[in-house]
Amino acid sequence: MTGEPSVRERLIEVRERIARAAARSGRPPGDVLLVAVSKTQPVERLIEAMESGITVFGENYLQEAEGKIAAPTLRGAKWHFIGKLQGNKVKRAVSLFSCIHAVDSVRIAAEVSRRAVEADTIMPVLVEVNLGCEWSKAGVDPAALPGLVEQIAGMPGISLRGLMAIPPVAAEAEASRPHFARLRELMRDAKRHAGGGGRMTELSMGMSDDFETAIEEGATMVRIGTAIFGRRQS
């Protein structure tokens, strides 16, 4: 025995922290979707999370996710793709996931659109924004966001639901606050470029180390791994 807290115990604490942060931003806790980021975690840990009320898992790698999604013991769960999506994997992603968090190019969006239309479905997507992380190429530059949003909003088979970002790694959650606030501002602008953007309501921001700050700044989806499952397996 390691004496580590169980997934159930960790979830109780995470949920309390979400509820308190939501209250500070004047919102009910149900306003914030908890996406349990389960990459590298074995199915047994996910079952534990489901038994404690988790309904949505976030996965980064398609191949790894496929095995879990096929597990009969996890039937009923929803799956969000939060990793970098490659063009040749879009077809499978569209069939497996109920939301794609990190679309950052016209090319990938067009492929999602094509595959969704082909499958006769509507795929909810978020656009990932690069908030000035020089070490990361992921996400669209804020200057290019309006143009990308305009194009995606016009694509069949796609429901553009909002924005997602990963702020630069920082020692303190407070350092992420201006980035979260910026994403919220960018969304306001992006909505106009989406032609009203009535369905653009989601801000996917905040991870284990900074989700409370993200919620205070308006997050509607938090992607939390370590704080639920403990250290990743690999």
Ligand SMILES: *Cc1c(COP(=O)(O)O)cnc(C)c1O
């Ligand atoms: C791994 C990952 C997370 C979860 O990170 P934690 O710090 O473990 O909560 C959230 N979002 C993305 C995009 C990730 O890759």
